[in-house]
Amino acid sequence: MSRPSDTHSIEQTHPASDCDIAYVGYRQSGQAIVEKCPGQERLTPERSLALVNHSPSGFEWGYGGSGPAQLALALLLDYTDDEAFALDQYQAFKTEVVSQLDCAGSGERWRLTGPEIDAVLHETPGEPAAPSI
Secondary structure, eight states, rough: OOOOOSSHHHHHHHHHHGGGOOOEEEEEEEEEEEEEETEEEEEESHHHHHOOOOTOOOOOOOSSSSHHHHHHHHHHHHHHHHHHHHHHHHHHHHHHHHHGOOOSTTTEEEEEEHHHHHHHTTTTTTTTSSSSO
């Protein structure tokens, strides 16, 4: 994933104390649910939909479509709280991370931690892109 093009980098927008943040995705009654831990706060698409409307029906993962694009944007918006950065990076984040997330069954979950997100956002060319989930 390319580095931010300006000097307003992810290090400046994301506090170091948030390294315990994790996002957990699962399905409940067929609906894709994403929670932010600690606290199990549900991540919703509303904030990301205000910027780019890919999937008003909600989030998805595991492929490269509109639902995963909405999730990638929502994750980066929530994690960095930087709209410009999220808009610049979410399509690559979708391809490298969100499209690789997997949990098909009702009891399955994926987990994406703050350090894993940071590793993807700060990767250098030639390093693996997807975190081990």
